[in-house]
Amino acid sequence: MTFAYRVLTPLCLWPWDNSSPNTRHRRAFLKIPTISKFxxxxxxxxxxxxxxxxxxxxxxxxxxxxxxxxxxxxxxxxxxxxxxxxxxxxxxxxxxxxxxxxxxxxxxxxxxxxxxxxxxxxxxxxxxxxxxxxxxxxxxxxxxxxxxxxxxxxxxxxxxxxxxxxxxxxxxxxxxxxxxxxxxxxxxxxxxxxxxxxxxxxxxxxxxxxxxxxxxxxxxxxxxxxxxxxxxxxxxxxxYLAKPEPFKHLGLDAQQAKSDPQGKPNLLVLVVGETARAKNSSHYGYQRDTNPFTRERGVIPFMEVSSCGTATAVSVPCMFSAFNRDNFDGKQARNQSNLMDMLSHAGLETLWLENDGGSKGVADRIPFHTMDPKANPSLCKGGVCFDEVLLAPLKQQIEQQTHDGVIVLHLIGSHGPTYFKRYPKSKGPFTPACETASIENCSSEELVNVYDNTLYYTDYVLGQVIDILNNNAGQHNTAMLYLSDHGESLGENGLYLHGFPYSLAPEEQTQVPMLFWSSEQFAQQAQLNTDCLTQKAQLGGFSHDNLFHSVLGLMSVSTSLYHRDLDLFASCTNTPSNT
Known part of the structure; x- marks a missing residue:
């Protein structure tokens, strides 16, 4: 008891507190110098x-x-x-x-x-x-x-x-x-x-x-x-202090020109990845097989894709805006129509399914549904869900969809530092894995293993999305486009996570994977030459700047804001909207 008194009392008493005789007595007993002497x-x-x-x-x-x-x-x-x-x-x-x-x-x-x-x-x-x-x-x-x-x-x-x-x-x-x-x-x-x-x-x-x-x-x-x-x-x-400006409606001339109005509706699932870097993807030459599920389903990987930013709050609004990275203004972008607004205005059915930190304003004016951890206890722990939780609502939406549409899946993907919480243990083949948020204390091998497990699991989810689209080929012409928002540093040059200023950021944070898959019916209806697209994808030199125009072109939406030279698919199609 005496030992505890001597140890704890200095932590509880401030030497400059002379308010009571007891305090002075205890200080004398402990021989603690009083600051009043100074x-x-x-x-x-x-x-x-x-x-x-x-x-x-x-x-x-x-x-x-x-x-x-x-x-x-x-x-x-x-x-x-x-x-x-x-x-x-x-x-x-x-x-x-x-x-x-x-x-x-x-x-x-x-x-x-x-x-x-x-x-x-x-x-x-x-x-x-x-x-x-x-x-x-x-x-x-x-x-x-x-x-x-x-x-x-x-x-x-x-x-x-x-x-x-x-x-x-x-x-x-x-x-x-x-x-x-x-x-x-x-x-x-x-x-x-x-x-x-x-x-x-x-x-x-x-x-x-x-x-x-x-x-x-x-x-x-x-x-x-x-x-x-x-x-x-x-x-x-x-x-908070700047004077609010009136919302600027862009793309009011957007309209869809479908070649076969009586045919099956076209459906594009746009998957927005989180913190996936191209360097650790086997589609881009990585020695470890982190993409077995999408590879066997015949996706087309686009080489050398640069992100718009190094953080979600910048990249997601930027990739859906009509701005290029060089002239992107976040405040202005949030106060005007984006890609999803224009698709909706053109008459397409749109939906944003959220499993990350929100759409950053992109989905403010379209149907939006965020995953509820309480409603999915088998796939959610501690208020965070595995990305498989998006598959059931995706199936449900496809069954209800009757017109051409775009569904966005926003993944939590590889978000750190708790990488080990982003995938089920059964979907983490690479061990030993870093299972702590203090990633700086893990070995390089453990950190790379746990990060690669997140990519492996994301690839599994993408494979499941493709299977769902294939299973609905009788009712829809289906396609999927996957693009990560930014990359990640795993200790290279002393850097971890992401968010480094773009002009100084290493390629680990700015080079991201982009994958495309389409059913034969979708390619035929869009007159898309997949062999041509495969060859073009190998050329590299792409970026988030391409997304806005590529989705408009792929879904045959015409607007004065569309630029054919930024459409990834335009040179490999013969559709009227892209000519």
Whole structure:
């Protein structure tokens, strides 16, 4: 009992709490030094100390990347190297002094420490950069996906680097409030000192900073927490503060021209994959057979397909929009008609079946059905379902469909870091597999095995979709197009997961699989030459930009927004809509 008292009491008592005799007695017994013996902090000193903590310690990922750059450069000016942490601390002190005032000083500083801790952990563990795209992706993450990142290591990191420092900040003794003019003067002196430091460093090493910054422009995005704050403020401004604009209806001229109105309806199942990278697909030369089910069903793989983004929140709206990746604007895209809207306007039956984190606005104006884990206990665990859960509603919809239509299946696919939860154990042939969310602690073999299992299971589901379409060939002309939203990093170059800025992202995050299958009846009705398409698919050089125009062309929908040169099927068909 005495041992527990001695151990636990220091964790429960704050040394600066002198409110009761018992507290003072216990402190004397434990011989804990009281902070009242130390000089109280002036209000301007607290932001400076927090800036030093964040600038020197929580910016370790930034300094690590700098070390790699300096190592490649060879001989680097020592004074320039030493000036960098001083420069960052001066800028952070300046920033924190300007924004952390009065009663909001401690709450704001605690918030900055928490945000910096999270950004540092994400960068150290997964190699991600907290930019606008990552903020957007995180904001649209559902609770089950967010909880998958909560690991014992993450919790311990948060306690040590965020919670404890925040408590110290909150309890830090400050001198009695200075008169207003004295507080202003002291803060102004700090600001002047910071500005002078920055100017001196800039004057002495301007050429060095310009050279390193120009050749490594991504470095500014790695500085914690400035870029994260800027990106978060931009996201909030664009999402919640910007004046709403009227919805822009596009493709109102869209109409379908079917060559045989009395024939069987055409049905395209568009499967949107999640986090599947082409590098680990046997369709693209991967040595391990991760695609046995689609290969034996005769799919056509398209080579060298680039994604529009490295995160779902960007890629999915982009691939369904009339924009190309180069001119894509997420805010604008969500405020105007997309591919599914135009198909619906042209008279096609549309449906979005969801088993991931939502359609990201694409299916807001068409029939939408998300999978209910409670209604499918055999295929769902912990609020997340295996992708097989989509097959039953797909069958049901096909049986009810009487006109030409497009059904979208949005898979959860290979979404990490809990890859082991994306497939049934019976559909995971590659062992040993990493069965933890702390993927950075798994061996490379275990991580690749568990990821390949997700691809194997996705391929199984695609094979089942094809079988369902084949079984309904008597009532429909059927086809399937599969395209993943983005790829994934599995530890290459210290990167994990996805979401890295596109201009810097490795091909593991941007090169994705795209597969096409059609029944003979669909190919005949669409006058599609599959031999020609197979040859064209081998040429490569495709992207998400092709999806919008290819689906319009495949379903014989004409509109002024359609561009034949971006239609994957146009050069191998003779249909009127594509001539």
């Amino acid at each position: 000089k109280h902090l002036h209000p301007w000193q607290l932001p400076m100390l927090v800036a030093l903590y964040i600038g020197l310690l929580l910016n370790f990922p930034f300094y690590r990347k700098l070390a790699e750059i300096f190592d490649r450069l060879g001989q680097v000016d020592l004074g320039f190297m030493l000036s960098i942490p001083l420069f960052i601390c001066a800028v952070l002190t300046l920033l924190f002094t300007l924004i952390c005032w009065g009663p909001l000083r401690k709450p704001l500083l605690c918030t900055l420490v928490v945000l910096s801790s999270l950004a540092c952990y994400a960068s150290l563990t997964y190699g991600v950069v907290i930019d606008y795209g990552m903020i957007e992706n995180f904001a649209e993450t559902n609770s089950h996906e967010a909880l998958s990142y909560l690991t014992p290591g993450a919790a311990l990191w948060f306690v040590v680097t965020a919670l404890l420092p925040s408590l110290l900040i909150w309890k830090a003794p400050l001198t009695p409030a200075l008169k207003y003019h004295k507080a202003v003067i002291s803060s102004c002196l700090v600001i002047v000192a910071c500005v002078a430091t920055v100017l001196c460093i800039a004057t002495g090493y301007y050429q060095n900073y310009t050279s390193v910054g120009r050749n490594n422009s991504y470095l500014k995005a790695m500085i914690i927490p400035t870029h994260a704050i800027y990106s978060g403020a931009k996201y909030v401004s664009n999402t």
